[in-house]
Amino acid sequence: xxxxxxxxxxxxxxxxxxxxxxxxxxxxxxxxxxxxxxxxxxxxxxxxxxxxxxxxxxxxxxxxxxxxxxxxxxxxxxxxxxxxxxxxxxxxxxxxxxxxxxxxxxxxxxxxxxxxxxxxxxxxxxxxxxxxxxxxxxxxxxxxxxxxxxxxxxxxxxxxxxxxxxxxxxxxxxxxxxxxxxxxxxxxxxxxxxxxxxxxxxxxxxxxxxxxxxxxxxxxxxxxxxxxxxxxxxxxxxxxxxxxxxxxxxxxxxxxxxxxxxxxxxxxxxxxxxxxxxxxxxxxxxxxxxxxxxxxxxxxxxxxxxxxxxxxxxxxxxxxxxxxxxxxxxxxxxxxxxxxxxxxxxxxxxxxxxxxxxxxxxxxxxxxxxxxxxxxxxxxxxxxxxxxxxxxxxxxxxxxxxxxxxxxxxxxxxxxxxxxxxxxxxxxxxxxxxxxxxxxxxxxxxxxxxxxxx
Numbered sequence: 001x002x003x004x005x006x007x008x009x010x011x012x013x014x015x016x017x018x019x020x021x022x023x024x025x026x027x028x029x030x031x032x033x034x035x036x037x038x039x040x041x042x043x044x045x046x047x048x049x050x051x052x053x054x055x056x057x058x059x060x061x062x063x064x065x066x067x068x069x070x071x072x073x074x075x076x077x078x079x080x081x082x083x084x085x086x087x088x089x090x091x092x093x094x095x096x097x098x099x100x101x102x103x104x105x106x107x108x109x110x111x112x113x114x115x116x117x118x119x120x121x122x123x124x125x126x127x128x129x130x131x132x133x134x135x136x137x138x139x140x141x142x143x144x145x146x147x148x149x150x151x152x153x154x155x156x157x158x159x160x161x162x163x164x165x166x167x168x169x170x171x172x173x174x175x176x177x178x179x180x181x182x183x184x185x186x187x188x189x190x191x192x193x194x195x196x197x198x199x200x201x202x203x204x205x206x207x208x209x210x211x212x213x214x215x216x217x218x219x220x221x222x223x224x225x226x227x228x229x230x231x232x233x234x235x236x237x238x239x240x241x242x243x244x245x246x247x248x249x250x251x252x253x254x255x256x257x258x259x260x261x262x263x264x265x266x267x268x269x270x271x272x273x274x275x276x277x278x279x280x281x282x283x284x285x286x287x288x289x290x291x292x293x294x295x296x297x298x299x300x301x302x303x304x305x306x307x308x309x310x311x312x313x314x315x316x317x318x319x320x321x322x323x324x325x326x327x328x329x330x331x332x333x334x335x336x337x338x339x340x341x342x343x344x345x346x347x348x349x350x351x352x353x354x355x356x357x358x359x360x361x362x363x364x365x366x367x368x369x370x371x372x373x374x375x376x377x378x379x380x381x382x383x384x385x386x387x388x389x390x391x392x393x394x395x396x397x398x399x400x401x402x403x404x405x406x407x408x409x410x411x412x413x414x415x416x417x418x419x420x421x422x423x424x425x426x427x428x429x430x431x432x433x434x435x436x437x438x439x440x441x442x443x444x445x446x447x448x449x450x451x452x453x454x
Contacts, residue, residue, distance in 0.1 A: 004077055007059040007075055010149065016066070020061050021061050030087060035120070036119060041118040044080065052076050057082045060091050066221060070106065070107045071102070077151075082156070083113055083123070084123060093133055100140050105142060106137060106143075108161070110147065111151065114156060141328055145220075146160055146164035152169075153179040154179055162280070166276065168205050169198065170206070170208075172193065174192055226297065230369055232331050237442075239260050247432075250430065253396075255376075255377065271294050274293060280320060284313050287338070290318055290321040291321070299328075302332070302333045302335070309338060311347055311350070311352075322363060334386045337378075337383075340382040341380075372386065372391060373395065373443065374387070375397075380402060391440060
């Protein structure tokens with residue numbers, strides 16, 4: 001079980017001491033016993049106020065987290081289960097408006113059971129108000145971060161929670177559209193937890209309470225960092241190998257088990273990296289690393305293949321991050337390394353074609369500069385989907401091919417031993433890719449780059 005902090009205690013636990021300034025409650029009164037005349041509703045509200053000290057189920061204001069200002073929304077679960085009513089909607093709308101007016105990121109500390117039953121459909125329509133505010137804030141290019149406390153269910157999850165750009169959750173928190181009292185009796189309880197939503201790709205990270213202030217502070221630091229208006233430089237090559245003499249040499253170097261992989265490149269490139277995980281459609285791909293980080297103090301988003309066959313969820317996650325970076329004005333780095341897209345029946349059922357099309361479209365539509373580095377295998381369209389047109393670079397231990405040489409030989413009805421010769425015909429070496437205009441250049445190791453710069 002998680003500890004259910006009050007709205008103000010949750011704010012105090014995450015923000016810099018003494019930095020919280022509450023926003024005034026918007027004017028607005030409800031008729032006796034609410035819009036439905038629900039007998040006893042006023043008495044329930046009065047008891048909730050006496051118990052919590054609050055007059056509504058949310059507390060809103062501004063505060064600093066790690067020294068960076070943000071608009072903060074915190075739900076008070078002790079006030080009628082943190083439910084959303086008309087007056088809740090007033091406060092949420094005002095908080096979003098304040099964030100836009102002052103160009104502040106919005107942080108939601110959510111703990112709610114959903115819409116307020118005693119206000120009927122007028123309570124439910126508050127979700128439309130919140131969704132509108134989310135959209136307006138997104139269009140303004142301002143980031144939204146959600147922290148899922150216990151519980152985060154119903155409309156609170158389906159708007160402020162799942163609609164945020166970055167979704168963090170506390171361990172053990174109940175998270176799901178269906179609350180605990182309305183789920184099917186035989187439902188798997190694990191599906192309604194922070195951990196279950198993380199496994200399904202709906203949550204970016206499950207963060208212990210003691211680590212949450214630092215993680216939230218890092219996110220605000222990265223999202224407030226300067227952005228380069230020009231493409232970021234590609235990473236330096238990590239393997240000190242010579243360009244391959246033959247096409248088959250290129251294949252062998254790229255497939256070498258000890259070749260540097262995406263993790264090594266990202267670690268060398270960024271001083272801080274924060275992960276964005278999952279496609280928000282029920283899928284994850286451990287072969288795709290995505291997130292936003294700091295490179296020489298500037299924000300850079302990344303999507304990196306890890307050398308495995310990329311699954312549909314991987315392409316959708318990459319597309320999600322590219323679109324987020326585009327909206328926030330953050331340049332993108334992609335690392336290409338895959339033998340190709342996953343082609344098993346499960347991948348087809350999960351929409352391999354549409355997912356690859358979505359990645360192509362996200363890159364094609366991006367208004368921010370995108371830089372690509374091919375760090376290993378570049379297998380057909382499954383690799384090209386993450387390659388920036390006109391700004392793709394290659395390492396000496398990489399190759400890019402319309403099809404794997406072995407498969408090309410098979411299609412041409414050549415014996416298997418002719419795969420190396422076929423590789424030469426395909427012109428897949430790094431230097432070939434530069435000659436063909438597919439790549440801008442072969443990146444040198446860091447030491448050579450520094451020497452040439454001097």
